[in-house]
Amino acid sequence: MSSKSERNDRKSGKKPVFGNRPDGPRDKGQKPAAQGFGRREETPRQPRSPDRGKSDADNFLWGRHPVLAALANPARRGMGRLLATTERAAEIENNALANGHKIEVVDIQALTRMLPPGAGHQGLAFKVQPLEGVSLEELADPAEGVIVMLDQLTDPQNVGAIFRSALAFGARGIIVQDRHAPALAGALAKAAVGATERLPHARVTNLSRALERLADLGWRAVGLDGTGEQTLEEALDHQPTVLVMGSEGDGIRRLVAEHCDVLAKIPMPGGFESLNVSNAAAVALYEAARAQRG
Numbered sequence: 001m002s003s004k005s006e007r008n009d010r011k012s013g014k015k016p017v018f019g020n021r022p023d024g025p026r027d028k029g030q031k032p033a034a035q036g037f038g039r040r041e042e043t044p045r046q047p048r049s050p051d052r053g054k055s056d057a058d059n060f061l062w063g064r065h066p067v068l069a070a071l072a073n074p075a076r077r078g079m080g081r082l083l084a085t086t087e088r089a090a091e092i093e094n095n096a097l098a099n100g101h102k103i104e105v106v107d108i109q110a111l112t113r114m115l116p117p118g119a120g121h122q123g124l125a126f127k128v129q130p131l132e133g134v135s136l137e138e139l140a141d142p143a144e145g146v147i148v149m150l151d152q153l154t155d156p157q158n159v160g161a162i163f164r165s166a167l168a169f170g171a172r173g174i175i176v177q178d179r180h181a182p183a184l185a186g187a188l189a190k191a192a193v194g195a196t197e198r199l200p201h202a203r204v205t206n207l208s209r210a211l212e213r214l215a216d217l218g219w220r221a222v223g224l225d226g227t228g229e230q231t232l233e234e235a236l237d238h239q240p241t242v243l244v245m246g247s248e249g250d251g252i253r254r255l256v257a258e259h260c261d262v263l264a265k266i267p268m269p270g271g272f273e274s275l276n277v278s279n280a281a282a283v284a285l286y287e288a289a290r291a292q293r294g
Contacts, residue, residue: 059129060114061189062121064088069194070126071095076197080128083111088123120190130183131196132203136210139173139202143218143240146288149175151207151246151256153277156182160191161278162245163199169285173200175242177207211259214242223252223260224284226274232284235264236291243284248277 061070070076078100089103096103115121148166153159159182166174182188184196204210211221222235223244244260246252257263266283
C-alpha cells in the first residue's frame with residue numbers, strides 16, 4: 001500500500017477523547033485517489049465539477065470493518081479524524097492508541113448527520129483522504145498470479161465487492177483508470193469490508209498503454225466479454241493473468257479489448273443473459289485462482 005501520509009483534518013470544539021496524543025496542526029497529506037462487458041472507444045472525458053456532498057463522502061470511511069482495517073493500515077498511522085460513539089470508542093481504544101490515533105467521541109445522531117443518508121456507520125467513522133495507491137510496476141513486477149483491471153466501473157457497490165472478491169481469491173491487486181474510478185472510501189469501502197485497505201491498487205492514465213506495459217512485464221490479458229469465443233476455463237492457464245472487467249452498460253471499450261490476448265465468456269447453461277459485474281468478477285477470480293494452481 002502507499003506509504004504516503006493522509007490528511008489529518010482539524011478538530012472543532014472540545015470532545016471527550018480516548019488516548020493522550022496532543023492536538024496540533026493538521027498534517028499535509030496525499031492527493032485524493034481517483035477509475036471499466038460490450039465495447040466502445042477509449043476516449044478522454046472532461047473532469048466533472050467537484051460536488052461538495054460527494055467530496056465529503058469520499059473523505060469518510062464508516063462501519064466497523066472498514067474503520068478497523070484502516071486503523072491497522074500503517075499508511076494511516078496517526079492521520080485522519082477518528083469519530084466514535086461512547087460504546088464503540090471503548091471497544092476500539094487499544095487499536096486506535098496502537099496506531100497513533102485519538103478518538104473523538106460523538107453521539108450517534110451527530111455522527112449520522114456527518115455522513116451521507118443511509119450510511120450504516122455502526123457508531124464508527126474515519127475522516128481521511130483515500131489512499132493514493134502504488135505504481136503499475138510495484139503492483140505487477142515480478143509477474144506472477146492474478147491482477148484485476150477495471151475499465152470504467154463507476155458503481156461504488158460493484159467496485160467494493162470486486163475488491164473484496166479479489167482479496168478473498170488471492171489476487172495481487174487491482175488496476176483502475178485515474179479519472180474514471182470512484183474514490184476508495186464511503187459506500188465503496190463499506191462494500192469492500194476493509195479490502196481496500198489490504199489490497200494494493202494502481203491508478204493509470206490509459207488502460208491500453210498499461211496493458212502494453214504489463215505485456216512487456218510478462219502478463220497475459222484475458223478480457224471478460226459475453227461475445228467471447230472461448231469460455232473462461234478454456235482461456236485461463238497458469239501464466240500471470242490480468243482479468244479485464246468492463247462496465248455493466250458498455251463493457252470493455254474497443255481499444256482496451258484489442259489489447260487483450262483473448263476475450264472469454266462465462267458459460268451460462270441456465271440461459272440467463274448476464275451476471276452483475278461484481279458476481280462475474282467473483283466467478284472469474286475463482287476460475288483464475290484454480291487455473292494458477294493447476
